[in-house]
Amino acid sequence: MLRMLTVLTALTFATAGSLAGVTPDGELTLVSSAYAAADVAVTVTVAKGAIGGGDAIDKALSKHARTLTRVGGYGDWKPAGSGSMKVGIGATETSKLGGHKLSVKLESITADKAKTTTVVIDSKGKAHKVTSSLGRGGTQVLVVEGADGKSALVYIVTVNY
Amino acid sequence: MTPEERDQLIQRFYDGETIGREAEVAERLLEEDPQARQLLEGLRTLSDSIRIDIAEAVADEDFSGFWGDVQQRLPKGPLTLEQGQDREGVVAQPSRPLEAKRRPWLRWIFAPAALAGAAAAVLLMTGPPATAPEQPLAVADHSIVIDALESAGGNVMVQQEHDDLPAIIWFTESESSEG
Numbered sequence: 431m432l433r434m435l436t437v438l439t440a441l442t443f444a445t446a447g448s449l450a451g452v453t454p455d456g457e458l459t460l461v462s463s464a465y466a467a468a469d470v471a472v473t474v475t476v477a478k479g480a481i482g483g484g485d486a487i488d489k490a491l492s493k494h495a496r497t498l499t500r501v502g503g504y505g506d507w508k509p510a511g512s513g514s515m516k517v518g519i520g521a522t523e524t525s526k527l528g529g530h531k532l533s534v535k536l537e538s539i540t541a542d543k544a545k546t547t548t549v550v551i552d553s554k555g556k557a558h559k560v561t562s563s564l565g566r567g568g569t570q571v572l573v574v575e576g577a578d579g580k581s582a583l584v585y586i587v588t589v590n591y
Numbered sequence: 592m593t594p595e596e597r598d599q600l601i602q603r604f605y606d607g608e609t610i611g612r613e614a615e616v617a618e619r620l621l622e623e624d625p626q627a628r629q630l631l632e633g634l635r636t637l638s639d640s641i642r643i644d645i646a647e648a649v650a651d652e653d654f655s656g657f658w659g660d661v662q663q664r665l666p667k668g669p670l671t672l673e674q675g676q677d678r679e680g681v682v683a684q685p686s687r688p689l690e691a692k693r694r695p696w697l698r699w700i701f702a703p704a705a706l707a708g709a710a711a712a713v714l715l716m717t718g719p720p721a722t723a724p725e726q727p728l729a730v731a732d733h734s735i736v737i738d739a740l741e742s743a744g745g746n747v748m749v750q751q752e753h754d755d756l757p758a759i760i761w762f763t764e765s766e767s768s769e770g
Contacts, residue, residue: 565732
């Protein structure tokens, strides 16, 4: 048993050691893997809430409960669609979710930020657009309040790379 | 009461071990019987003569070589039989250090168990349970820089109470198809 633990510990250190490097000025440092991603994975969850609705959140949306409770004035959240897309640099991917058209364009990408332009085309055919830079695994939430003033669609957009 | 019973009673009385009415009987005996009184007096004298100041005795004693003396006096080898000596079918063996019973098959159980444990630890550290409510992941960076906002609707609002929380961007659907 002790021997097994020793081997596991050695493997752990060996793995960490393989990531270690020496800078030109002789300093020992950890070298992060070179950033070579050329696309991002975008996942979208759409929820529909009713104005003045109760605290109820559909079980399928429980993962996003914390976010949805921040969307003030709306409640009784129900799922309205979900999807994912892979977007390359300069490319635009479009998907129809929650009755609206959603498109995501990857403008640029660095090790820390991915810059995207996200557009939601509402039921009247009008565009609502945001260009933003998000960190790794970051999420932005687009709330589109219905023109009837009774409901809202929430697009929870997460960018991973 | 025989002289022997009397002596035993006085002895118990002196030791404070009388039971029931024995103490009364002993006191009466001491009043009436000179031999009983003499016995009690003898016990007291003897006790006084052997009383030693323990602390003084311990202070005077040298214990430095005590354990060495004990070790020297201990018999070497087996305590009951000499090595090789046979007595009633028992043969003394040379002493050997105790060692755990060898169970080589245990490593075949422990090795997978250790690997499974390590894998479970890695899974626990890297991923939340599928049904867990949304939590700010340590790896998720919700910090956002908004470069541009455009909307056909009347109102646009950005809400972010904290960098750890995703930004919420509010749009209002346009009233008409006119842009």
